[in-house]
Amino acid sequence: MIEFDNVTKRFSDQSGADVVAVRELALTIGRGETHALIGTSGCGKTTTLRMINRLEEPTSGSIRVDGQDIAAVDVYGLRRRIGYVIQTGGLFPHMTVAENIGVLCELERHPPAEISRRVGELLSLVGLEPTQFATRFPGELSGGQRQRVGVARALALDPDYVLMDEPFSALDPITRTEIHDEFEQVLKTVHKTVLLVTHDLHEAFKLADRISIMHGGSIVQTGTREQLERTPANEFVSRFLAGSDLS
Numbered sequence: 001m002i003e004f005d006n007v008t009k010r011f012s013d014q015s016g017a018d019v020v021a022v023r024e025l026a027l028t029i030g031r032g033e034t035h036a037l038i039g040t041s042g043c044g045k046t047t048t049l050r051m052i053n054r055l056e057e058p059t060s061g062s063i064r065v066d067g068q069d070i071a072a073v074d075v076y077g078l079r080r081r082i083g084y085v086i087q088t089g090g091l092f093p094h095m096t097v098a099e100n101i102g103v104l105c106e107l108e109r110h111p112p113a114e115i116s117r118r119v120g121e122l123l124s125l126v127g128l129e130p131t132q133f134a135t136r137f138p139g140e141l142s143g144g145q146r147q148r149v150g151v152a153r154a155l156a157l158d159p160d161y162v163l164m165d166e167p168f169s170a171l172d173p174i175t176r177t178e179i180h181d182e183f184e185q186v187l188k189t190v191h192k193t194v195l196l197v198t199h200d201l202h203e204a205f206k207l208a209d210r211i212s213i214m215h216g217g218s219i220v221q222t223g224t225r226e227q228l229e230r231t232p233a234n235e236f237v238s239r240f241l242a243g244s245d246l247s
Helices: 045-052 075-080 097-107 112-125 143-154 173-190 201-207 225-230 235-242
Strands: 002-012 018-029 034-039 060-065 082-086 161-165 193-198 210-215 218-223
Touching (some): 018 045, 018 218, 034 045, 034 201, 045 060, 082 143, 097 112, 097 143, 112 143, 112 173, 143 173, 173 201, 210 225, 218 225, 218 235, 225 235
Parallel strands (some): 034 193, 034 210, 082 161, 161 193
Antiparallel strands (some): 002 018, 210 218
16 A cells, blocks of 8 residues: 655755645555556656655655655665656666566576576566567667566566556557557556556556546546546546547
């Protein structure tokens, strides 16, 4: 379980003016849930996600993972418990696919045979044949293949939690649809708690159990697709939903 308790994040802009990126956010993401954060550009969704693995620190309020305030735990230990997938995969270009996936296992000093077994298992999970892809470099992969490797790497240490920041936004529409279908099957297999940041409402509705719509640093409504469409909380939610063709 991930819990945000009255979390606010403030920045200073280049002129020194105070900017509130996230405002008094309260949200609970249940164990095993796939939860999507969606909203207009600059609404605070990526900042919200980055506070969970302490790439950003809250100005006030607290965030708990499994009931423990993350401010009180070792930041590197925290990050190794939480998988992280970013746009374009974020792969190391000088490493092979196998090395990219296994890098965290090496840092944890797992035996080489165990790392090799885990890499093969994860490549198969994301639909990449190990004998064909393990020795390739990221530059030899398509965008969709790089994203699959990024997902595999995030799962390498078998974390309970996975954070995904616009992971499929750089892909063309056909590839995105294919990887959505594949990732939906991965989610059913691995049973993780996932927080997905996306600007794509179709993606949120397809992959997430619940969706939180953000605006101006605040969550304006959380619910399932049915709940959001049946009873939008306000005019902004209605306009946001109407702005996408969801047929």
